[in-house]
Amino acid sequence: MSADEPWLDGLRQKFLARLAEEHAAFCALSEAADREGIIARAHKLAGIAGMLGAPQIGEAALLLEETARSGDAYAAPCAALIDALAAATNTTPR
Amino acid sequence: MIRVLYVDDDADIREIALLAFSLDPMIEARSAATGMAALDILASWLPDIVLLDVMMPELDGPGTLLRLRQNPATAALPVVFITARAQKQEIQNFAMLDAKGVIAKPFDPMTLAQQVRAFLP
Numbered sequence: 001m002s003a004d005e006p007w008l009d010g011l012r013q014k015f016l017a018r019l020a021e022e023h024a025a026f027c028a029l030s031e032a033a034d035r036e037g038i039i040a041r042a043h044k045l046a047g048i049a050g051m052l053g054a055p056q057i058g059e060a061a062l063l064l065e066e067t068a069r070s071g072d073a074y075a076a077p078c079a080a081l082i083d084a085l086a087a088a089t090n091t092t093p094r
Numbered sequence: 095m096i097r098v099l100y101v102d103d104d105a106d107i108r109e110i111a112l113l114a115f116s117l118d119p120m121i122e123a124r125s126a127a128t129g130m131a132a133l134d135i136l137a138s139w140l141p142d143i144v145l146l147d148v149m150m151p152e153l154d155g156p157g158t159l160l161r162l163r164q165n166p167a168t169a170a171l172p173v174v175f176i177t178a179r180a181q182k183q184e185i186q187n188f189a190m191l192d193a194k195g196v197i198a199k200p201f202d203p204m205t206l207a208q209q210v211r212a213f214l215p
Contacts, residue, residue: 008113008203047102050200
């Protein structure tokens with residue numbers, strides 16, 4: 001995957017370092033049932049994650065964005081993204 | 095030299111795109127964070143192609159394209175949309191707006207320049 005390219009290292013490290021912040025943000029948005037906030041944040045995360053070596057997070061974020069934007073219940077994909085972020089945070093060197 | 099304007103509200107993605115274009119010595123790329131900022135740049139710098147993120151606050155990608163088409167100086171500029179998981183219907187809508195095509199996001203930084211070149215004569 002392209003994210004292995006050395007010239008992306010700096011951006012990739014910056015992205016990985018902010019996954020804990022993303023996790024906390026999605027927990028708060030979910031707790032607040034903030035659909036618009038979830039759509040906006042998931043959209044940004046979906047765009048960047050796949051380019052920086054976290055395709056599973058990108059796919060989960062895209063599914064959450066699409067589900068929330070459609071008006072459907074988004075609790076399940078939101079929980080899945082939060083789980084993916086928690087797992088990535090726990091395995092990311094801090 | 096091929097001049098490219100990349101428009102996206104995500105600063106990290108703009109940085110990746112500019113790094114990706116810097117791999118091609120024949121591409122000169124600039125970026126803008128909003129549709130309005132892009133219009134400002136285009137008033138003094140005309141690229142060979144414009145890449146537009148679809149969803150942006152205030153002035154989105156399709157809105158920016160409409161503004162470009164209304165201005166004689168930019169009416170003929172080739173425009174490509176950057177969007178996540180574009181559906182067939184969405185791509186058809188973009189074509190009706192006179193876009194040259196779509197690049198899927200996330201894009202591969204290593205082939206972005208090549209993808210853009212494919213839209214140019």
